[in-house]
Amino acid sequence: MSANQDADGQLPLVNLITERYGELTGPKRKVADFIVRDPESVIFMSSADVAQAVGCSQPTVSRFASEMGFSGFTEFLTTLRDQVKQRLEPINRMARITSGSTDAAKAFYESLRADQAILQGLSDRVQLKMVERAVELILRAGRVGVAGVRNSQTAAYGMNFLLNQLTGKSALISDSHKDLEELSRLGSEDLLVTISFSRYSKRIMEMTRVAKESGVPVLGITDSPTSPLSRFADVLLCVDCRGPMFQNSMVGALSIVNGLMTALVAAMSEEQREHSQRHMKKSDQISDKLENYLWTFESHK
Template sequence: MENPIEKLQHKIGELTETQRRVADYIIKHPLDVAFLTVDQLAGVVKTSTTTIMRLTFNLGYSGYSEFQKGLQENLRNQAAPQTRFEANIKGIEEDDLWGRYAEKQINNIQNTIEMISHETLEQTQKMILSANRIICTGVRSGLPVAQYLTHGLNRLFGNTNLVVADVSDWVDSVVNMDENDLVIAISFPRYARRIIDLSRTVKNNGVKIISITDSYSAPITTYSDLVLPCNASSIAFHNSVVSSIFIADYIISALAINYPDQTKKRLDKVNAILTDINYHSLD
């Protein structure tokens, strides 16, 4: 029988927002869901039993009972619980580590592609284009993604700044933001409280928020106008940024290619200045 969790992951980009919330809870808590009635699950995720039934129909099951049996069987076939690190390294030979790593990241990217629709990506680009000011923010594993996105968007539009949410000076950077501005927040487990504080603050001022995070149930999604979910799992113990960098790089590339009238003039000017000052010379 096909793994119900994998079915959910492959289908999540096609689900409604409410169904995504249910799917996200199931993916994160399969052991709990395996023994919850449909009424109990509906109560936990604060939705209707009808929504859950429609979700199982969309996955090809006759109903919740058949889905739950598949989930129970899948859990029985798994090994005894282990730590994340122990589970990931089990069976990896030293000479196979490179291949296993590559396979993991390819799967992560493929899973991320399946979770994000073309409509969501188009809406992301339009929100960036219409923003007067853009702030990218992240901490810990999300920080390099925020830095990369800041560099790319600022090169294209000249209106993007990086804010490190762990530093309280972020208040000075966002206090005058309004509904014409945009925050792009990158947040992964363990979710940093400062990212949530920043998002809540700007949301109260009407600022739009795009979040890049690992799931639809991440705390940041409460304040997000648009969510770009990505698989952040690794073969070791940490959050991997490969899929989120993949998203960031796509956004930068798509904006440059799809909107040359808004980007080419500035890119040409920047390139001319860098060439004039011999910026890249090794002499």
């Protein structure tokens, strides 16, 4: 078991706050509730951010940290970051699965239930105004770059594929030199879509920052309003990705992508829709000539 994880799977700091909760009064309880509810978001916040989110003064946040045995909020935050970072490492997430049960069927259904909960919570986490703005950005863009690495590349690949089916103007960007050339081609009339979840790719953050500083509009898909992506995104769509897996669950992100593409088709003008249909028809004709599929309309005439 990790030193940064107690037997019940909770962070030691969260358990400490729970143990001392009865000693706290007034606004400091609100600070405690906020941190216990979502420690993974708090690690990217300053004491001022926490104070604003809770509705208390900044000195109250500092006094809360002192009552937890720290010299101040900075030391408290450093400890919290270390614990969250270690808990999110795949090897430790895998250890939590095996420590709970060796029943494969039970683990399978627990994973399904976690994914169901993510999908059910989408309507609460995703703001329709943000969806509308995201669709506007995509429709307006001359070219779209979609960036995601490692696990997030699953959603990035899916979005790039579907966008290309509809518009033919999307490019997948990872961290290779060739893909970075695609990033350099984007301008103020284009769009960069970046997808990243906790533990957050440093490379993706740097690419997003560079694009933003170059005047490229940014659509971010991530797991929290306090995610590092929020500093650069013109539009931010948040979806939960936590679950019993040793990696983040991408079911919510893929659902966001599917929903965006459906909304995109619905929002198209007649001219845009006709252009999209011509592009899709041409792609299908090429696929048929290359015999990409076992079943085609031509083979069943």
